[in-house]
Amino acid sequence: MECKEYTGYIGNAGYGLDYNPETKKTISAHRLSFKLHYGYLPKIVMHICNNKTCINPLHLKDGTQSENILQSYKDGLQINPRRICSKELVLLIYNSKISTRKLAKQYGISQGTVQRIKQGLTYREWTGHGGSCGV
Numbered sequence: 046m047e048c049k050e051y052t053g054y055i056g057n058a059g060y061g062l063d064y065n066p067e068t069k070k071t072i073s074a075h076r077l078s079f080k081l082h083y084g085y086l087p088k089i090v091m092h093i094c095n096n097k098t099c100i101n102p103l104h105l106k107d108g109t110q111s112e113n114i115l116q117s118y119k120d121g122l123q124i125n126p127r128r129i130c131s132k133e134l135v136l137l138i139y140n141s142k143i144s145t146r147k148l149a150k151q152y153g154i155s156q157g158t159v160q161r162i163k164q165g166l167t168y169r170e171w172t173g174h175g176g177s178c179g180v
C-alpha cells in the first residue's frame with residue numbers, strides 16, 4: 046500500500062504534528078495514527094517506510110522492542126552500540142538540538158556515535174543527510 050502523507054503541520058523534527066484530544070497536547074501525527082488504528086500507544090512508533098510524514102498505520106510499527114534492546118545495553122550488557130541504534134533513535138539524535146555530550150549520556154551511547162550520526166557519517170540512509178537518500 047502507498048504512503049499516506051500527513052497534510053497538516055510539520056514540526057521541526059520533520060514529523061507531522063497533530064492534536065491529541067485525550068492529553069490536550071500535541072502528538073506526532075504518525076503516533077496518533079498508530080493509536081487510533083491499533084488502540085494503544087507504544088513508547089516508540091517506527092516508520093517501516095522511511096517516510097517521516099507518512100501516517101499510513103500499515104507502515105507504522107511498535108518500536109518498543111528496539112527500546113528494550115537499548116535498555117539492556119544501558120543495563121550493562123555487551124551489545125555493540127552500532128547495532129542498538131534504532132531508526133527512530135538515529136532520527137531523534139540527528140534532529141536534536143541537544144548537545145552531543147547530553148545526547149550520548151541520555152541514550153547510553155558514545156559521543157563519537159552521536160557525532161557521526163549528526164555529521165551524516167553513519168546512518169545517512171535514514172537521516173537523508175546531505176539530501177541524498179540511500180534507500
Ligand SMILES: [Zn+2]
Pocket residue numbers: 047048049094095096099100101104
Ligand atoms: Zn509510508
